[in-house]
Amino acid sequence: MKNLLAPSILAADFCVLGEQIREADEAGADYIHIDVMDGMFVPSISFGMPVVSSIRRATGKLFDVHMMVQDPERYLKDFAACGADSITVHAECCRHLDRTLQEIRELGLRAGVALNPATPLSYLDYVLDKTDMVLLMTVNPGFGGQAFIESSLEKIRTLRQRLDAQGLETDIEVDGGINRKTLPRVLEAGANVIVAGSAVFGGDICKNVKELKEMMK
Numbered sequence: 001m002k003n004l005l006a007p008s009i010l011a012a013d014f015c016v017l018g019e020q021i022r023e024a025d026e027a028g029a030d031y032i033h034i035d036v037m038d039g040m041f042v043p044s045i046s047f048g049m050p051v052v053s054s055i056r057r058a059t060g061k062l063f064d065v066h067m068m069v070q071d072p073e074r075y076l077k078d079f080a081a082c083g084a085d086s087i088t089v090h091a092e093c094c095r096h097l098d099r100t101l102q103e104i105r106e107l108g109l110r111a112g113v114a115l116n117p118a119t120p121l122s123y124l125d126y127v128l129d130k131t132d133m134v135l136l137m138t139v140n141p142g143f144g145g146q147a148f149i150e151s152s153l154e155k156i157r158t159l160r161q162r163l164d165a166q167g168l169e170t171d172i173e174v175d176g177g178i179n180r181k182t183l184p185r186v187l188e189a190g191a192n193v194i195v196a197g198s199a200v201f202g203g204d205i206c207k208n209v210k211e212l213k214e215m216m217k
């Protein structure tokens with residue numbers, strides 16, 4: 001499977017957001033990871049549709065929208081209209097996960113399901129055929145810059161084994177605490193879409209993207 005790097009703009013300098021996204025794009029980022037937080041499912045509030053529309057002008061790279069939002073089905077059409085290419089919803093937030101995933105695909109987007117660190121993989125049992133990507137949170141969602149949760153490794157490994165056993169090439173995305181130390185470990189466990197916030201935007205963006213991409217070859 002192809003390994004892909006998805007810099008999380010939550011860690012960017014919002015004063016120069018477009019420029020930093022362009023820098024990450026030109027250095028070789030594959031996706032742009034966009035964390036939408038509602039202050040309900042997670043304590044923090046980040047940004048919404050107007051910001052996504054604006055930054056759409058900065059890059060043609062795939063917009064990977066991670067919705068940390070209660071009842072996210074309320075906003076699917078809006079984010080599709082703003083330029084999202086992929087929408088990932090938390091299983092913990094959806095009363096009708098199967099329907100929500102279908103709606104995302106009907107909008108012509110890639111559909112993702114996110115699981116918190118404490119949420120079991122069994123939440124995926126009956127929706128894998130409607131899921132393009134599983135996002136395994138490797139920190140508790142809500143903030144950037146947190147430490148990687150070790151038990152995630154076994155969860156990634158188990159999920160990859162289950163997908164392989166079913167002949168599925170579903171992407172496994174990991175999000176939270178990914179850096180030069182944890183990256184080789186999550187890749188080895190079977191993750192292939194790598195979100196990195198502080199490890200990309202904390203410091204020299206171009207150098208960080210290039211080094212992380214090199215480690216993913």
Ligand SMILES: O=C(CO)[C@H](O)[C@H](O)COP(=O)(O)O
Pocket residue numbers: 008010011033035066068139140141142143144145146175176177178195196197198199
């Ligand atoms: O979804 C998220 C937080 O809920 C972010 O994508 C994640 O925290 C990335 O930040 P870092 O790489 O600094 O941990």
Ligand SMILES: [Fe+2]
Pocket residue numbers: 008033034035066175195
């Ligand atoms: Fe995220």
